[in-house]
Amino acid sequence: MKQKGDSLRTRRQAERWKRKFERQRELSRQLNAAASDILRSRNFISTKGCIQHGDMTVNQHCLNVAKLSIAISDKLHIRCQKEEMIRGALLHDYFLYDWHVGDARKPHNLHGFYHPGIALKNASREYDLTARERDIIEKHMWPLTLTKLPRCREAWIVTTADKWCSLLETVHYVHGHGRAEVEEPDYFSEAHRTLRPRRERRRIRAAKKR
Numbered sequence: 001m002k003q004k005g006d007s008l009r010t011r012r013q014a015e016r017w018k019r020k021f022e023r024q025r026e027l028s029r030q031l032n033a034a035a036s037d038i039l040r041s042r043n044f045i046s047t048k049g050c051i052q053h054g055d056m057t058v059n060q061h062c063l064n065v066a067k068l069s070i071a072i073s074d075k076l077h078i079r080c081q082k083e084e085m086i087r088g089a090l091l092h093d094y095f096l097y098d099w100h101v102g103d104a105r106k107p108h109n110l111h112g113f114y115h116p117g118i119a120l121k122n123a124s125r126e127y128d129l130t131a132r133e134r135d136i137i138e139k140h141m142w143p144l145t146l147t148k149l150p151r152c153r154e155a156w157i158v159t160t161a162d163k164w165c166s167l168l169e170t171v172h173y174v175h176g177h178g179r180a181e182v183e184e185p186d187y188f189s190e191a192h193r194t195l196r197p198r199r200e201r202r203r204i205r206a207a208k209k210r
């Protein structure tokens with residue numbers, strides 16, 4: 001027989017799911033508003049073909065880190081430059097190779113130490129990074145990279161979010177969809193060099209103010 005308590009529990013569960021769904025939708029909206037150029041770029045999409053931890057791709061890991069960074073700053077009421085934080089979080093692991101697949105020339109044994117530098121180099125090649133975005137990408141592996149101490153609160157938030165996401169992914173507490181079939185990254189694309197996303201965003205922002 002159906003109990004009154006059962007339907008109450010079901011209703012509460014449905015409300016919880018609804019809140020969770022709306023929160024995820026809001027986070028995705030914020031990511032799109034701050035970094036649609038990154039999210040749509042061929043190289044960022046190519047990270048769906050590389051595994052980060054467990055069965056989580058680099059692409060999904062970066063999205064998770066960006067969303068958790070927003071959640072941390074909202075929950076703790078930390079005033080920060082959200083757009084730069086989101087862009088830095090999305091590009092923090094922009095090394096564009098699968099670190100599990102090494103060869104004699106690049107064994108990736110010390111990937112943890114050197115990938116922030118590679119990510120920064122790749123990201124600077126395609127985007128006009130701000131000082132904060134550079135700090136986030138370059139320092140996100142602290143304390144492993146002992147001398148690279150984060151210098152802004154956005155970098156501290158992202159490095160914390162990265163540690164937490166990495167832990168949950170490594171112990172398989174959260175699951176990904178596994179590697180997808182995607183195009184190889186295009187390191188020297190003319191389109192990427194001439195796109196100038198930051199200038200484009202400035203133009204859109206100026207048009208909105210008018």
Ligand SMILES: [Fe+2]
Pocket residue numbers: 092093115116140141
């Ligand atoms: Fe990393």
Ligand SMILES: [Fe+2]
Pocket residue numbers: 061065092093162166
């Ligand atoms: Fe990461």
